[in-house]
Amino acid sequence: xxxxxDHDARRRQVAEAVAQLVATDGFDAVTVARTAAAAGISxxxxxxxxxxxxxxLLHAFTLARERIERxxxxxxxxxxxxGARIEHILRDAxxxxxxxxxxxxRECRVELAFTGRAIDNPRLAEALGRSNAxxxxxxxxxxxxxxxxxxxxxxVDGNAAAQRLLALVDGxxxxxxxxxxxxxxxxxxxxxADQLARVFTGRCHHRKSTRGxx
Amino acid sequence: xxxxxDHDARRRQVAEAVAQLVATDGFDAVTVARTAAAAGISxxxxxxxxxxxxxxLLHAFTLARERIERxxxxxxxxxxxxGARIEHILRDAxxxxxxxxxxxxRECRVELAFTGRAIDNPRLAEALGRSNAxxxxxxxxxxxxxxxxxxxxxxVDGNAAAQRLLALVDGxxxxxxxxxxxxxxxxxxxxxADQLARVFTGRCHHRKSTRGxx
DNA sequence: CCCATAACCGTATGGCTGTATGGCAAACAT
DNA sequence: ATGTTTGCCATACAGCCATACGGTTATGGG
Numbered sequence: 001x002x003x004x005x006d007h008d009a010r011r012r013q014v015a016e017a018v019a020q021l022v023a024t025d026g027f028d029a030v031t032v033a034r035t036a037a038a039a040g041i042s043x044x045x046x047x048x049x050x051x052x053x054x055x056x057l058l059h060a061f062t063l064a065r066e067r068i069e070r071x072x073x074x075x076x077x078x079x080x081x082x083g084a085r086i087e088h089i090l091r092d093a094x095x096x097x098x099x100x101x102x103x104x105x106r107e108c109r110v111e112l113a114f115t116g117r118a119i120d121n122p123r124l125a126e127a128l129g130r131s132n133a134x135x136x137x138x139x140x141x142x143x144x145x146x147x148x149x150x151x152x153x154x155x156v157d158g159n160a161a162a163q164r165l166l167a168l169v170d171g172x173x174x175x176x177x178x179x180x181x182x183x184x185x186x187x188x189x190x191x192x193a194d195q196l197a198r199v200f201t202g203r204c205h206h207r208k209s210t211r212g213x214x
Numbered sequence: 215x216x217x218x219x220d221h222d223a224r225r226r227q228v229a230e231a232v233a234q235l236v237a238t239d240g241f242d243a244v245t246v247a248r249t250a251a252a253a254g255i256s257x258x259x260x261x262x263x264x265x266x267x268x269x270x271l272l273h274a275f276t277l278a279r280e281r282i283e284r285x286x287x288x289x290x291x292x293x294x295x296x297g298a299r300i301e302h303i304l305r306d307a308x309x310x311x312x313x314x315x316x317x318x319x320r321e322c323r324v325e326l327a328f329t330g331r332a333i334d335n336p337r338l339a340e341a342l343g344r345s346n347a348x349x350x351x352x353x354x355x356x357x358x359x360x361x362x363x364x365x366x367x368x369x370v371d372g373n374a375a376a377q378r379l380l381a382l383v384d385g386x387x388x389x390x391x392x393x394x395x396x397x398x399x400x401x402x403x404x405x406x407a408d409q410l411a412r413v414f415t416g417r418c419h420h421r422k423s424t425r426g427x428x
Numbered sequence: 429c430c431c432a433t434a435a436c437c438g439t440a441t442g443g444c445t446g447t448a449t450g451g452c453a454a455a456c457a458t
Numbered sequence: 459a460t461g462t463t464t465g466c467c468a469t470a471c472a473g474c475c476a477t478a479c480g481g482t483t484a485t486g487g488g
Binding site: 003004031033043047052 | 444445446447448449453454455456457
């Protein structure tokens with residue numbers, strides 16, 4: 001076998017160029033030519049790694065979601081080891097998704113732009129749905145753990161609570177991004193904390209790991 | 215003055231063609247040429263009524279929002295005259311925004327597609343913000359009225375409640391549209407009703423009109 | 429009647445798009 | 459060393475886009 005290259009690294013490089021373009025110039029500014037230029041490679045090489053523009057966008061979106069999921073997951077693990085209340089762990093982890101500073105605002109824009117295209121693009125919609133299902137499962141697991149340690153009333157429907165929590169977070173993200181003056185990031189954070197307080201009404205009476213949960 | 219035409223009617227005609235295209239073929243399918251064809255007029259005439267494609271899209275979005283706002287407003291008025299609880303009036307009015315049937319699903323798609331573009335398009339973002347502010351004001355007014363008639367605890371922050379309610383509705387709309395199997399429209403409706411029940415905890419002890427409120 | 433003016437149409441155009449293609453350079457197996 | 463496979467590039471191309479423009483038609487005021 002001749003000349004080898006790091007396939008994954010190249011694809012990641014292109015995906016980051018896409019995210020960069022979306023963040024700075026908007027989704028419509030993402031063309032194959034501009035992406036190649038932003039990544040510092042030729043158009044031909046982009047084609048070499050992605051059979052079509054659609055595949056390129058899908059990969060960029062998938063990586064963006066994975067990165068966020070990973071960061072949230074890490075945040076949960078860290079707080080869990082520190083012995084925090086599940087409610088507070090979730091609060092901090094979900095707040096990570098809000099446009100609280102420049103970095104997260106940028107991520108929000110990328111995320112929201114892709115979500116907007118998912119309305120018309122079945123491939124993106126599927127990836128979004130998969131990722132959301134994953135997040136909901138983590139949330140439901142955390143609520144379940146909350147029941148076991150006494151933070152949550154046993155009668156609470158974990159799946160329904162997870163669904164509503166995620167919907168609220170996504171709505172807050174949208175509003176906090178598009179209307180920063182009307183819906184401040186802090187207000188969104190408060191709304192999130194308030195909603196969590198309505199689910200986690202009890203006190204933890206025996207420490208239980210939130211392993212696998214958010 | 216020579217030959218006259220109904221300016222507003224023409225612009226409405228074009229706006230409806232835009233909505234039609236977004237609903238059936240997606241936002242990217244909206245080109246000036248296709249819009250003209252869908253409206254049954256020439257490209258030149260579209261240009262005659264809109265100086266640019268951006269203006270055309272902005273007008274289409276504005277009309278779509280106004281139409282929805284009006285229908286919700288009418289629903290509120292109707293229920294109000296029928297003497298319903300404010301909580302139930304809001305429930306029905308906001309449920310109007312969910313993709314509960316084919317017609318509302320279509321509207322949802324148009325709305326979500328435009329919202330997605332608002333991320334990158336300041337003009338659309340401004341129109342969206344204005345409309346959202348309007349809706350929030352109506353919601354806050356309804357909560358205020360709820361306090362006066364005893365349905366809502368006096369300590370409740372009406373503005374915050376309105377913000378959170380709208381965020382939840384928008385999040386539910388997105389999820390119910392993109393993941394109909396995971397988040398059914400009925401589940402979204404239940405989530406909405408549940409959230410309203412957390413705000414409207416009391417009983418109405420003296421009938422009060424929700425005039426101006428949602 | 430008639431003409432000025434607005435409504436309306438058809439087409440031209442320059443630019444940008446995604447993708448196809450052919451060729452050059454590099455490095456591993458032999 | 460050398461051939462062959464892969465990495466990588468530059469360019470060509472056909473299609474579609476928004477917009478510009480000139481011409482035609484119809485109608486209200488004089």
